[in-house]
Amino acid sequence: MKYLHLIWANLFRKKTRSLLTVLSIVVAFLLFGMLDAVRVAFTVRDSLEGASRLVVSSKLSIIQPLPYADLAQIQRIPGVEAVAFANWFGGIYQDRKNFFANFAVSNNYLDLYPEFVMPEDQKQTFMATRTGAVVGRNLAKRFGWKIGDKIPLQATIFPHKSTGNTWTFDLVGIFHARDSSNANQEDQMIFHYDYFDEGRTFGNGTVGWYMVKIADPRHTSQIAQTIDHLYANSVAETKTQTEKQFNLDFAKQLGDIGLIVSSIMGAVLFTILLLTGNTMSQAVRERIPEYAVLKTIGFSNQTVLWLVLGEALLMIALGGVFGLGLSVLGADALSAAFRGGVFQVAVQTWLSGSVLMVVLGLAVGFPPALRAMRLRIVDALSGH
Amino acid sequence: MNNNDNLVNIRGVTKSYQRAKQKVEVLHGIDIDIARGDFLALMGPSGSGKTTLLNLIGGLDKPSAGSINVAGTRIDQLSSGELARWRASNVGFVFQFYNLLPMLSALKNVELPLLLTGLSGTERRRNAEVALRLVNLGDRTQHKPKELSGGQEQRVAIARAIVSDPTLLICDEPTGDLDRHTADEILGLLQVLNREHGKTIVMVTHDPKAAEFAHRQLHLDKGTLAKSANNGG
Ligand SMILES: Nc1ncnc2c1ncn2[C@@H]1O[C@H](COP(=O)(O)OP(=O)(O)O)[C@@H](O)[C@H]1O
Ligand SMILES: [Mg+2]
Numbered sequence: 001m002k003y004l005h006l007i008w009a010n011l012f013r014k015k016t017r018s019l020l021t022v023l024s025i026v027v028a029f030l031l032f033g034m035l036d037a038v039r040v041a042f043t044v045r046d047s048l049e050g051a052s053r054l055v056v057s058s059k060l061s062i063i064q065p066l067p068y069a070d071l072a073q074i075q076r077i078p079g080v081e082a083v084a085f086a087n088w089f090g091g092i093y094q095d096r097k098n099f100f101a102n103f104a105v106s107n108n109y110l111d112l113y114p115e116f117v118m119p120e121d122q123k124q125t126f127m128a129t130r131t132g133a134v135v136g137r138n139l140a141k142r143f144g145w146k147i148g149d150k151i152p153l154q155a156t157i158f159p160h161k162s163t164g165n166t167w168t169f170d171l172v173g174i175f176h177a178r179d180s181s182n183a184n185q186e187d188q189m190i191f192h193y194d195y196f197d198e199g200r201t202f203g204n205g206t207v208g209w210y211m212v213k214i215a216d217p218r219h220t221s222q223i224a225q226t227i228d229h230l231y232a233n234s235v236a237e238t239k240t241q242t243e244k245q246f247n248l249d250f251a252k253q254l255g256d257i258g259l260i261v262s263s264i265m266g267a268v269l270f271t272i273l274l275l276t277g278n279t280m281s282q283a284v285r286e287r288i289p290e291y292a293v294l295k296t297i298g299f300s301n302q303t304v305l306w307l308v309l310g311e312a313l314l315m316i317a318l319g320g321v322f323g324l325g326l327s328v329l330g331a332d333a334l335s336a337a338f339r340g341g342v343f344q345v346a347v348q349t350w351l352s353g354s355v356l357m358v359v360l361g362l363a364v365g366f367p368p369a370l371r372a373m374r375l376r377i378v379d380a381l382s383g384h
Numbered sequence: 385m386n387n388n389d390n391l392v393n394i395r396g397v398t399k400s401y402q403r404a405k406q407k408v409e410v411l412h413g414i415d416i417d418i419a420r421g422d423f424l425a426l427m428g429p430s431g432s433g434k435t436t437l438l439n440l441i442g443g444l445d446k447p448s449a450g451s452i453n454v455a456g457t458r459i460d461q462l463s464s465g466e467l468a469r470w471r472a473s474n475v476g477f478v479f480q481f482y483n484l485l486p487m488l489s490a491l492k493n494v495e496l497p498l499l500l501t502g503l504s505g506t507e508r509r510r511n512a513e514v515a516l517r518l519v520n521l522g523d524r525t526q527h528k529p530k531e532l533s534g535g536q537e538q539r540v541a542i543a544r545a546i547v548s549d550p551t552l553l554i555c556d557e558p559t560g561d562l563d564r565h566t567a568d569e570i571l572g573l574l575q576v577l578n579r580e581h582g583k584t585i586v587m588v589t590h591d592p593k594a595a596e597f598a599h600r601q602l603h604l605d606k607g608t609l610a611k612s613a614n615n616g617g
Binding site: 002003005006009010013289290293294295296297298299300301376377378381382384 | 496500
């Protein structure tokens with residue numbers, strides 16, 4: 001520890017160079033923290049404890065449909081208050097980049113979502129209109145839709161029996177989230193399952209997933225088990241989980257999150273390795289005569305080795321801790337921006353981040369440290 | 385002269401450097417005795433091997449052959465780790481270009497050798513201050529090397545060399561970069577350290593005037609000792 005001032009003084013000797021290097025480490029670890037928060041969100045299973053709604057989907061894959069016949073069986077399970085169902089439609093409005101969630105739902109679907117508020121008359125019109133659709137306020141705003149508009153969607157999965165790829169819906173209602181913190185859930189469109197099922201050319205009589213409302217949240221995990229048990233060894237085994245988990249799993253099929261995250265992280269860290277490695281080597285090269293003086297005074301080879309290693313570790317740790325700290329704020333921003341995800345920089349991220357700092361610090365510091373350790377005093381002093 | 389009065393005994397020392405594929409012998413069979421309390425000036429033309437010999441006496445390098453005995457220790461037989469420890473407690477070094485660490489204050493520079501001792505932070509600081517006062521720089525402790533004159537820098541370097549109270553001071557052209565007046569001040573300081581603090585000093589110099597501050601002079605030519613003279617008998 002008594003050498004710390006020596007390391008510190010060396011570290012910030014060329015202030016601009018050191019600050020730029022530390023800054024790049026900050027950015028790298030900011031990215032690391034946020035990406036790892038995303039990865040963790042996708043790998044940690046959401047606890048069933050206390051949830052009042054469950055989603056039942058195919059165990060095989062989230063896009064595998066379930067038989068319509070399951071509905072009656074699930075409804076009969078004690079403790080189940082209501083069951084709704086839905087089917088992903090995946091329609092596109094005008095252009096592929098206008099992505100939003102749209103799916104067909106059972107008539108009682110909105111009853112299970114008291115957090116969505118819609119005027120009573122619009123609700124009634126929806127029930128009475130076979131081709132009716134309701135959208136969240138955000139979505140209506142985004143495309144300038146008004147009640148009474150006809151909205152054509154291009155099918156990506158389910159062509160219509162008679163109208164081909166174009167399905168036309170009548171906008172009859174606009175809902176909004178009761179709680180403004182759920183406003184990010186206003187980006188969806190729902191319409192009647194009956195209209196969808198009659199129109200589609202395949203898959204009739206199946207549903208994408210069931211929503212189960214639980215009478216008493218204390219029994220949630222037991223009911224989840226009962227449902228999955230019911231269909232164990234059947235042709236359509238089920239996976240019953242919380243909505244949050246379901247949403248995450250749904251997003252996951254868009255791409256291998258783990259792979260994406262680790263490739264970005266790998267690229268970033270490799271860059272850092274080169275960048276800081278170069279800075280450290282250059283710094284040590286410039287200071288070779290000074291390390292020779294320290295050795296002349298009697299500093300051992302190992303002490304000199306640790307002075308350089310310590311400097312590399314300190315530099316990475318400074319940037320790393322600051323970057324991870326910033327990623328806590330970054331993760332909050334992510335959570336606010338994306339629906340269905342709660343992104344947090346977990347303890348495990350701090351741990352793996354710290355390990356990463358040490359590994360990077362050693363990798364970056366070792367070559368110049370070895371060079372400083374091995375230098376021969378008389379050669380360095382005489383310039384040989 | 386009784387052998388026991390000698391701090392340094394050098395016998396049959398040769399030193400070769402490997403240059404590309406070629407081995408070049410720079411010192412050829414050197415014998416020197418340096419008495420405790422001596423102030424020796426080592427003179428000679430450029431490239432004659434003065435620095436090489438000085439580095440051997442200070443334990444910065446090992447001879448290719450021969451023996452070097454300092455205060456009863458055969459330093460030619462020490463491992464490099466043992467040599468480092470030996471240097472820390474027995475030798476102080478002063479160089480032509482001062483070789484201070486530029487990012488540290490004068491005080492922190494002088495403290496450096498004490499980091500290798502068991503002294504506490506306060507003791508280190510106090511000893512460093514004493515050493516700086518001894519070289520007349522008690523009022524420049526917080527200055528960085530850049531903010532000091534050449535003569536002041538060399539005095540900081542001398543304070544650093546004596547702070548852990550070594551018996552032997554090794555000085556390689558300590559005034560080579562200084563004007564006459566400043567050089568004389570530095571040489572006067574070395575004389576005080578020799579006379580009043582009992583330091584044994586071996587100093588390489590080009591400058592006959594500088595050599596006059598020493599007790600005696602040795603001349604090195606092409607790696608061989610030429611003649612010796614006793615200053616003022
Ligand atoms: N570390 C070294 N490696 C190789 N050759 C060296 C080294 N140090 C000195 N020499 C060579 O040894 C000879 C003597 O050098 P040196 O002892 O520095 O002479 P002086 O100090 O008298 O000018 C010179 O030819 C020099 O080039
Ligand atoms: Mg020389």
